[in-house]
Amino acid sequence: MSDLPFGFSSSGDDDDREKNSGDRDKPGDAAGGNPFGGANPFGFAMGGQGLGDFDPSNFDPNMLGQMFSQLGNMLSGMGAGLAGGGSGPVNYQVAVNLARQQIGSFTPVLEKEISASADAVRLADVWLDDATIFPTGVTQTVAWTPVQWLEESLDTWKVLCNPIAEQLARTWQDNLPAEAAQFAGPMLGMLTQMSGMAFGTQLGQGLGQLAKEVLTSTDIGLPLAPEGIAVLLPEAIAKFAEGLGLPPQEIIVFIAAREAAHVRLFAHVGWLRQRLLATVEEYARGISIDFSGINEVTSNIDPTELLSDPSKLEELISSSTSFEPTTTPEQKAALERLETLLALIEGWVEQVVTLALGDRIPSTAALTESMRRRRASGGPAEQTFATLIGLELRPRKVREASELWRKVLEATDLSTRDGVWEHPDLLPDSADLDNPAGFVDRLLTSDSDLDNAIAELEKSLAEQDDPDTGDGSGGPGPDGDS
Known part of the structure; x- marks a missing residue:
């Protein structure tokens, strides 16, 4: 698709722009993608060898000092990384480095694409006025490169990831077997930093993939841009449009409408953003780790081997970052609530956009x-959630959430449908997604009961104020018969 409207350029159109591969620092250029240099992912090196190549039979005691020097250099590098990414359980500098490396070259946004994004969102926003009671929430429209998306969304990812990583680190330290703690004590700080690196590596790989594929700031269901800011990513949109066989102008307005609808919802449902983050924290508080694996790793290790054979240290570090947290019933419930809430958001947006564009853009259904x-197809959002917090946003949930919102509107009106967002207790739960008719019936009954209560109250107040009742008590007037 070489002729996108609104000033968008196709992914293969490089005539009026240059690939940006050198105007920003690009960490991770060292061999193997190691941000600290060297081919070994942990940053170790001894006499030109990675630990995986180290032969203990050739160990020279004189190399002991060199080994500790290397350890010091590694920790110094880790400290620098942590300083850049903030002191915490996740090495965000590593995450950013790896994500930037995975993004690779990217095309800078052209001025015409910024203007085009604003035009598309402005048009979609006008049409959305007929599909929801929420007024526009967009105060500004911008166009981002993948790197801008990475940089602008990082603070939100920190809020999401820190509780999980903190709880994992706390659980690790509190539950380390006594035997392992005895000899690992001096290295526990290093293991903690290695854990932060491991989490940062996972996050960086996920964000690097997401940054190249997300179409808007809300493409994964979370508000990753500042409040009131609508964001389109022209390069990703152009790639998404290729091969669809649909009018490009319709594609861009459709994507702009989805972004504007998300922004409206998050702007006017004040509790929603915090509820999403709080649910992740609730999940994190229940994290525990099955330490049977580390018992197996440490049971056959002689502490002196860690000095004579540094490969044992690498083995221990590698093992310490690979244990899977166990899932408690409370965590499963928290994940179900998060999954349901994300599905409700996506389903609502789908219905609002369909209502707004269905009669105006023929390709809306397609x-x-x-x-x-x-x-x-298991896109980057699902993969990132599954990797970081064990959540898979199943398409069935989204489809059923969309159907629920459609049935609510059919049975009521826009005010009633959007009024469900007034309080989290009013929202459908997972069982309601499986039985939308039951939720609609309950909603109608609730509205009927409320209307009857209001009518009774108004009737009572009218009787008290009626002059025919004299003193307003409903009894005889002052001159009336008893």
């Missing part, structure tokens, strides 16, 4: 189905 297939 584009909606394309977005569903994009989710069903």
